[in-house]
Amino acid sequence: MITAETPDGKKQDLFIVDYHFHIWNAAKENWLRADLAKGWINCFYDYTKALSPKEYVWDWDTYAYYGEEKALKDVFGDGHVDMAIFEPQTLNYFYHKGFSNVDAIGGYVTKWPDRLVMGSRWDPRDGEAGKALLEEQVKKFRIRPFQMRNVKLYTAEWKQENGGISRGWRLDSPEAFKFLEKNRELGINVQVAHKGPTVWPLDKDAFDIGDVDTAATSFPDMKFVVTHIGLPRLDDFCWVATQDKNIYAGMAVAMAFVHTRPRYFAEMMANLLYWLGPDRILFSADYALWHPKWVIEDFLNFELPEDLKKEYGVDLTMEIKKKILGENAAKVWGIDIEQQKKAQKNDALSKKLHLQPGTIRVGEAAKKGRPVAR
Amino acid sequence: MTQDAQVELKQNVLRALSTVTDPELDEPITDLGFVKDLSISNDGRVSLDLVTSTFWCSPNFVYMMLEEARDVVSKLGGINEVRVHLDGHHDSDRINEAINAGKSFSDCYGAEANGNLVELNRMIRTRALRSRLFSMAMTLSKHGFSPEQLLDLSQQDVTFDGDSIVIRSPGGAVSISDFEDVRSVSRYVRFRERIQPSDGPLVVWDLDGNPPKRDGFGSALKEARLARANFSLNAEMCRALLESRLNREQP
Numbered sequence A: 001m002i003t004a005e006t007p008d009g010k011k012q013d014l015f016i017v018d019y020h021f022h023i024w025n026a027a028k029e030n031w032l033r034a035d036l037a038k039g040w041i042n043c044f045y046d047y048t049k050a051l052s053p054k055e056y057v058w059d060w061d062t063y064a065y066y067g068e069e070k071a072l073k074d075v076f077g078d079g080h081v082d083m084a085i086f087e088p089q090t091l092n093y094f095y096h097k098g099f100s101n102v103d104a105i106g107g108y109v110t111k112w113p114d115r116l117v118m119g120s121r122w123d124p125r126d127g128e129a130g131k132a133l134l135e136e137q138v139k140k141f142r143i144r145p146f147q148m149r150n151v152k153l154y155t156a157e158w159k160q161e162n163g164g165i166s167r168g169w170r171l172d173s174p175e176a177f178k179f180l181e182k183n184r185e186l187g188i189n190v191q192v193a194h195k196g197p198t199v200w201p202l203d204k205d206a207f208d209i210g211d212v213d214t215a216a217t218s219f220p221d222m223k224f225v226v227t228h229i230g231l232p233r234l235d236d237f238c239w240v241a242t243q244d245k246n247i248y249a250g251m252a253v254a255m256a257f258v259h260t261r262p263r264y265f266a267e268m269m270a271n272l273l274y275w276l277g278p279d280r281i282l283f284s285a286d287y288a289l290w291h292p293k294w295v296i297e298d299f300l301n302f303e304l305p306e307d308l309k310k311e312y313g314v315d316l317t318m319e320i321k322k323k324i325l326g327e328n329a330a331k332v333w334g335i336d337i338e339q340q341k342k343a344q345k346n347d348a349l350s351k352k353l354h355l356q357p358g359t360i361r362v363g364e365a366a367k368k369g370r371p372v373a374r
Numbered sequence B: 001m002t003q004d005a006q007v008e009l010k011q012n013v014l015r016a017l018s019t020v021t022d023p024e025l026d027e028p029i030t031d032l033g034f035v036k037d038l039s040i041s042n043d044g045r046v047s048l049d050l051v052t053s054t055f056w057c058s059p060n061f062v063y064m065m066l067e068e069a070r071d072v073v074s075k076l077g078g079i080n081e082v083r084v085h086l087d088g089h090h091d092s093d094r095i096n097e098a099i100n101a102g103k104s105f106s107d108c109y110g111a112e113a114n115g116n117l118v119e120l121n122r123m124i125r126t127r128a129l130r131s132r133l134f135s136m137a138m139t140l141s142k143h144g145f146s147p148e149q150l151l152d153l154s155q156q157d158v159t160f161d162g163d164s165i166v167i168r169s170p171g172g173a174v175s176i177s178d179f180e181d182v183r184s185v186s187r188y189v190r191f192r193e194r195i196q197p198s199d200g201p202l203v204v205w206d207l208d209g210n211p212p213k214r215d216g217f218g219s220a221l222k223e224a225r226l227a228r229a230n231f232s233l234n235a236e237m238c239r240a241l242l243e244s245r246l247n248r249e250q251p
Helices: A034-051 A060-064 A067-078 A102-111 A124-141 A174-186 A210-218 A234-243 A254-260 A262-275 A292-301 A306-312 A318-333 A337-344 A348-353 B003-017 B059-074 B092-100 B105-112 B118-142 B179-193 B217-246
Strands: A002-005 A011-014 A017-021 A083-086 A119-121 A150-154 A159-161 A164-166 A190-194 A223-226 A247-250 A358-361 B035-040 B045-051 B081-087 B158-161 B164-167 B174-176
Touching: A011 A318, A017 A318, A034 A060, A034 A254, A034 B217, A067 A292, A067 A348, A083 A102, A083 A318, A102 A119, A102 A124, A124 A174, A174 A210, A190 A210, A210 A223, A210 A234, A210 A247, A234 A247, A234 A262, A234 B217, A254 A262, A254 A292, A262 A306, A262 B217, A292 A318, A292 A358, A318 A337, B003 B035, B003 B059, B045 B059, B045 B217, B059 B081, B059 B092, B059 B105, B059 B118, B081 B092, B092 B105, B118 B179, B118 B217, B158 B179, B164 B179, B174 B179
Parallel strands: A002 A358, A017 A083, A119 A150, A150 A190, A190 A223, A223 A247, B045 B081
Antiparallel strands: A002 A011, A159 A164, B035 B045, B158 B164, B164 B174
C-alpha cells in the first residue's frame, strides 16, 4: 500500500491493481520448437530492453525463467502492487509445458489468494474438452469472488490441426461465441482480448479488432479489455471503444513508454482520455516485461504537457491516475478495495515480504533527474 | 561495369528503396534501418538483405514491403535480376522463396490465406494518406491556412521551388522554407500525386480521390490526428525494438 504525496502536501492512498501479470517459463529445457520458442522470448527481451531503465534489465537466463519467489518480491515487495491478475499465455506449439500455463498459475493463486488473481484462457479450436476444463477450473479456483472471472483470449495462438498448422482464430466465429456463452454461464465476465501477428486468414489484418467489436456488441453484459490498447492499431481501438462502452483500454506494453518515450506516452494518454475518458483505462506493467516499481513511480510523476492538454482538452490529474492504477480494474473484476485492504493486512505475503505502507513524494523524484514529459 | 557506374547504380537502388515504406509505420525502409546489406554484381544482379524490427512482424505487411522493394529495384535501368533475402523472421524461408519466384501472397500461403493483399493495402494506405494530411494541415495552420481554406486549394496551387514550397492562395503566395515544414507538406503532396485525379483538389480523403465533406472536416481531422499518432507510436516502437534486436547477444 502506498500513498502519493504531492508538493502541495496533499496525500492520496493508492490501491494498485495490475491487470496483466506473468510468471513465464521460457528456459531452454521448455523449448518445444526451438526457433519459435527462442524467437518469442528474444522478442520479449527486446521489448524490455527497448523501454526499461538500464538498471532494470536482467541477464537473459534470469529473464527466461525468474520463478515465483522473484516475481513476488519484485511486484509486491519492491513494486508497489497490491493485486496482480494473471493472464496466461500458453503457446503450446512453442513450449513443452506452455509459456505461462494455467496449472502453474493455479498453484500460485491458491497460496496467495488475496494478492494474485486467477485468470484462465480458452481457444475455440479446443471444442467441448476446452469447455469442460473451464468448468473444472471455476470449481477449483473460485476461492474468492474475484477469482476466475477473466480469460485471456490470444487470437494469434498457433495450433496443430489435421496434420497442418492453424495460426489463429477469430473472436467473432460461431465457435468462439459458444465459448463466450459458456463464460456467461460460469460468470467469467472479463474477456482480455490480445492480438498477435497472425490470424486466420493471413491476408486479413491480424491486429484488426473488428471481431472484438462484434463480440462486445453481442455480449453487452460482459467486459472486454483490449490488451496493449490495440497497438499497433490504436486508431481502430479508439473508434471501437468509443462505440462500445464495455470495452476497456489495457495499458500493458503501452505503459512502458512513460520512461524513455514520454512525449509518445503523452500523446497516447491524451488520445485515450479524449476518446474513452478516465474510467476505462487499466494499468499494467506487464511484469516481467517491465518492473512495476519504475513504471508506477514514473507514471505518478508524469504530467501531460500543456500543449496536449490544450489541444485535446483533457488532463491527467492524481484522481485520474488513481483510477487508472487500481480503481478501474477493481470495478471490472468486482474487487472491493476496502475489504481487500483488510484481508491483506498481516496476510501471509505481508509477513513473508515484511510489507510496509510507503510514501512516494510526487514531484521530488522528477527533480532528481527522472524523466518528465518534454 | 566500371566502379563509378557501380557506385551510381547503388545510389539509384538506394534512392528507389527509399520510396518503399513499411506500410504499418509509413516510413521509408531505408530510414528505419531495414536494409541491412546491398550488393550489385558486375552484370547487374542485385542482392538485397533485409531485416525487420521483430521476428514476429505480420507476414502480410512484410510481404507487401518485400514485393515493393523487389519491384522498384527491378524497374531500374542496368538491373538484370533482384534477389531479396529477409533474415530472422518466423517465416523467412517461405517468404524469401516466394518473393524470389515472383509468387503472389495467396500463392505463397495457399489455404492459409483467403486471397491477395489488395484490401489490406488499401486500408493501411488510406490511413497513411490521412495521417500525412493531418501533419500537413498542422504545418499549414502555422502559415496562416485554416483547415477550411485547405479545401479550396488545388494541386496546382502547390509548387516546389528548390528546397522551398510555394503555395498560391487568394491572399497571395506563401513560401515555406523551414526544413521540417517542407518535409511535412511534401510527404502529403508526394502521396497525393499518386492518386487520381491528378489535377484535382489538394485535399482528398481516400485513395479514390474523393474530397472530405466540408461540414465535418474538423472532426475528420481528429480521426486523422489519431492515425498520425498511431503511425508515429508504432514507428518509434519499431525503431527501439530494432536497436535492441541488433544489439542483442544471442543466448
